[in-house]
Amino acid sequence: MAKRILALTLGSALAVVGLVAAFEPIRGHAETSGGGALKGAADFASIADTKERSKAIFAEASRVLTHPRCINCHPATRSPTQGEDMHPHVPLMIAADSSMGPAGLACSTCHGPENRGIVGSRLKSIPGNAHWQLAPESMAWQGLTVSQICQQVKDTERNGNRSHADLIKHMGEDHLVGWAWHPGEGRSAPPGSQAELAALIAAWVDTGAECPD
Amino acid sequence: MPYNLTVNGKSYAVDVDGDIPLLWVLRDTIGLTGTKFGCGIAMCGACTVHVDGMPVRSCILPVSEAAEKPVTTIEAIGDTPEGRKIQQAWLDIDVVQCGYCQSGQIMSATALLAANPKPSDGDIDAVMAGNICRCGTYPRIRAAIKLAAQG
Numbered sequence: 193m194a195k196r197i198l199a200l201t202l203g204s205a206l207a208v209v210g211l212v213a214a215f216e217p218i219r220g221h222a223e224t225s226g227g228g229a230l231k232g233a234a235d236f237a238s239i240a241d242t243k244e245r246s247k248a249i250f251a252e253a254s255r256v257l258t259h260p261r262c263i264n265c266h267p268a269t270r271s272p273t274q275g276e277d278m279h280p281h282v283p284l285m286i287a288a289d290s291s292m293g294p295a296g297l298a299c300s301t302c303h304g305p306e307n308r309g310i311v312g313s314r315l316k317s318i319p320g321n322a323h324w325q326l327a328p329e330s331m332a333w334q335g336l337t338v339s340q341i342c343q344q345v346k347d348t349e350r351n352g353n354r355s356h357a358d359l360i361k362h363m364g365e366d367h368l369v370g371w372a373w374h375p376g377e378g379r380s381a382p383p384g385s386q387a388e389l390a391a392l393i394a395a396w397v398d399t400g401a402e403c404p405d
Numbered sequence: 406m407p408y409n410l411t412v413n414g415k416s417y418a419v420d421v422d423g424d425i426p427l428l429w430v431l432r433d434t435i436g437l438t439g440t441k442f443g444c445g446i447a448m449c450g451a452c453t454v455h456v457d458g459m460p461v462r463s464c465i466l467p468v469s470e471a472a473e474k475p476v477t478t479i480e481a482i483g484d485t486p487e488g489r490k491i492q493q494a495w496l497d498i499d500v501v502q503c504g505y506c507q508s509g510q511i512m513s514a515t516a517l518l519a520a521n522p523k524p525s526d527g528d529i530d531a532v533m534a535g536n537i538c539r540c541g542t543y544p545r546i547r548a549a550i551k552l553a554a555q556g
């Protein structure tokens with residue numbers, strides 16, 4: 193009898209947990225609420241070997257590059273992904289030749305020059321930026337290892353012919369890159385800040401721009 | 406805030422908050438109810454209008470961004486050459502089922518034809534993917550766009 197009561201109690205406790213889980217509100221992320229801190233170059237000073245230090249610095253920077261705010265628009269196919277779980281973009285969207293959508297359905301049909309708030313929906317905002325578009329095909333990052341992303345970033349054949357100095361500038365000043373830290377309500381931001389990312393990329397370049405294994 | 410809207414060639418002076426979606430102003434303030442509310446989050450296409458000749462989802466477009474730009478809605482899309490062809494093809498093929506999504510479908514199809522006069526099946530699917538039809542009129546929509554592209 194005692195056993196049976198215990199089982200019942202346990203059963204209902206589990207049911208309650210299940211219910212709570214089912215009704216848990218979709219968690220929102222306040223704007224720029226962070227992915228936490230990004231380590232700075234100084235945090236890697238203890239790695240004596242310059243090559244190894246360079247690799248470690250890129251690995252830290254890759255926490256930004258592989259964050260959903262960045263990698264959702266560096267998809268493996270020519271269709272963007274969306275959300276924290278990187279599901280296929282709803283509605284289905286393609287980059288087309290322009291990287292800005294097919295003729296007749298540009299990204300700007302929905303994505304304006306700024307994030308647009310939405311009232312009364314679980315979706316808190318539609319993200320936006322004046323330069324909203326998909327990264328070029330050569331910069332597809334989804335499905336790559338951090339090492340492969342690093343190789344791509346350095347490869348002038350695939351990185352838009354950017355020198356190392358250009359990379360620091362791009363990561364540090366590009367407006368669309370900077371959007372990641374101002375993603376609009378309902379979206380998490382990558383760790384650190386754009387300036388901290390640029391400083392890490394600069395430190396990576398200074399140490400020889402080595403790629404993690 | 407006062408805004409001057411130009412809708413279907415007519416001027417409207419409206420006094421609304423700048424972040425109110427254009428859709429609400431069109432329907433509730435101006436009284437043009439041909440444009441429909443489906444989802445309110447840019448996912449169904451029912452609210453599609455043209456601003457500056459480009460299709461936009463009016464349910465998420467702040468009215469402040471549409472001020473001083475020409476807005477075209479379903480009520481006047483038949484005055485454009487592509488809109489007229491699309492609407493005629495819609496009648497010829499008898500596309501409409503319940504009709505709720507169709508203002509948006511016609512606005513998107515017109516934008517497609519204006520940007521791409523001879524769209525392939527793939528082109529049609531890519532653009533019309535943004536418009537949902539709960540009645541499933543997709544095959545007729547595609548046929549009608551092809552018919553419009555011929556004429």
Ligand code: FES
Nearest residue numbers: 443444445450464
């Ligand atoms: S109501 Fe605007 S896209 Fe659904």
Ligand code: FES
Nearest residue numbers: 504506538539540
């Ligand atoms: S015709 Fe009914 S929703 Fe499309």
